[in-house]
Amino acid sequence: DAGVTQSPTHLIKTRGQQVTLRCSPKSGHDTVSWYQQALGQGPQFIFQYYEEEERQRGNFPDRFSGHQFPNYSSELNVNALLLGDSALYLCASSLFDRGLSGRYFGPGTRLTVT
């Protein structure tokens, strides 16, 4: 079992550009959540996808959008990048009917905006 995988590992973008990050959940999982982790801070919840719909959203602007595919994989899109978007982006997968103990996180994508 490969666990949660994310791509790319690292990414450098320029202000104003758009970026797409990808996540493949752990085998058997149907729910994907995305988190942003700035340097020295804990992860902050962005949104969660289940059954290809956004189910819950944190305090992030509309520049942050996502998608879940029929195979449960997910994408995080960020438009009009700002310097403050530089962070580690984490994907977590789980089964929808499991609790918080059933969350598995990927290694993250390190995004640098210059």
Added chain:
Amino acid sequence: DAKTTQPPSMDCAEGRAANLPCNHSTISGNEYVYWYRQIHSQGPQYIIHGLKNNETNEMASLIITEDRKSSTLILPHATLRDTAVYYCIVRVGIGGSNYKLTFGKGTLLTVNP
């Protein structure tokens, strides 16, 4: 969600028990205490959770005070690989994946040889 307070950092000698405290004085009766940890350059990893009884698994023990206003995560024999940021999270319920995790800054535990 109830807020949690953790010390920013702690040290522990390898082979000794590491006791990580967490205050959650505003916890509600239906809120659980969860512990996650994040090793450098990795995603967070679930450790343990509990409601009011002490819990133990292969990774750690969780001691929750009788008034549930604080808890302690115990790593019985810390190793260098336990060096990580430990997060204490308080959240309603255990069922349903539609509960988000709210992380604070956590405690950086450094295990020294």
